[in-house]
Amino acid sequence: MSHVIAIATAGPLHASVRPPGSKSITNRAFVCAALADGISNLRGTLDSDDTRVMRAALNQLGLHVTADAAAATCITGCAGAFPVKKADLFVANSGTTMRFLAAALATSDGTYRLSGVPRMHQRPIGDLLDALRQLGAKVRSEGIPGYPPIQIAAAGLAGGSARVRGDISSQFLSGLLMAAPYARRPVVLEVDGPLVSQPYVAMTLRVMERFGVPVAQRAMQRFSIDAPSTYRSIDYQIEPDASAASYFWAAAAIAGGQVTVNGLGTQSVQGDVAFCDCLEQMGCSVTRSVDRITVAGRALHGIDVDMNSMSDTVQTLAAVALFAAGPTTIRGVAHIRYKETDRIGDLARELRKVGAEVVETHDGLRITPQPLHGAQLATYDDHRMAMSLALIGLKVPDVRIQDPECTRKTYPDFFTDLQRLCQSAAAP
Secondary structure, three states: OOOEEEEOOOOOEEEEEOOOEOHHHHHHHHHHHHHOEOEEEEEOOOOOHHHHHHHHHHHHOOOEEEEOOOOEEEEEOOOOOOOOOEEEEEOOOOHHHHHHHHHHHHOOEEEEEEEOOOOHHHOOOHHHHHHHHHOOOOEEEOOOOOOOOEEEEEEOOOOEEEEEEOOOOHHHHHHHHHHHHHOOOOEEEEEEOOOOOHHHHHHHHHHHHHOOOOOEEEOOOEEEEOOOOOOEOOEEEOOEOHHHHHHHHHHHHHHOEEEEEEOOOOOOOOHHHHHHHHHHHOOOEEEEOOOEEEEEOOOOEOOEEEOHHHHHHHHHHHHHHOOOEOOEEEEOOHHHHHOOOOOOHHHHHHHHHOOOEEEEEOOEEEEEOOOOOOEEEOOOOOHHHHHHHHHHOOOOOOEEEEOHHHHHHOOOOHHHHHHHHHHHHHOO
């Protein structure tokens, strides 16, 4: 039996919080800094399982990577040529590490293997491998075609044109974009079909530009990268994680009161700040400034929303939907079935345990509030499942979360911070 944590109910909240650094920005910055020429100082980096896996892989590849307790990471880049020419890299269940390194290693010279936990070997990567082959890479699946583990016989990327599907994961395109400057000639990437999670690709472009390589793009469907180019080393401040912030904004929508998230505002590069728009549509009051966003008041009514552009917050909104009047319909997120777990089917199963009426669709779910009761909820080794389901316990007694330690993937101190937030309920 895994460890189980009981969630304490809370009254109206009055608090401010600053979540840890963005995982998505941290791992993108790690890759660009690793490929850069010179020493980059990254401040505000996230220290979690996913980022430790990336950091360990870069160290194993011969790079000098140091981190300190103040969330600063120093990386001495390799200018596109990893010092270690043969490595077997274990990436656990870090999708960004698997996809980003698969592309980055193809630009180098050597023989590499990437593997992970069993769930990682169930997460598709074939579309990325196909696109890398179009650019001249020698990459293949070791077992089931289109899935990890993968092997890379790296001899650099020739460049040219490639098409990549965009409907499974935007991380395929992001990995290709970050590697493309190190091809031998210019690269044109075209997206085949709809592109999911477009804000994450926009984030990739912003990080690349900060490291000195701009990308020309047309309607997020065609991307032109000047190659060969080299990232420059920089000092870079990483903002708090907007996906993590969603849990605290949602806490206000569920428990009432108000919660301010510091360090995120109108200038954020993360699409998940738009989660607050959903809460606003549900009846919450949202106040935005350059460096903070405050959510106040409970969610009053359900909404119908396409969450394709902020799919990491689907589970968070589902928790809020349990306490709003009327149904909430979430659409456009079929691709989240391929995440750490099936974030549609497994989420529906757990919400039903507390009494919710949930109809699962091919690309989302419809949640109709019902009288709720406590239950022990499974997390499927999915950090977002654990953090989102915990929010139900703010209003429903006897909610218990299995395997809370799975939040180490992106937010090791989540339950400590949630408890601290709830202690503010007694404040005036």
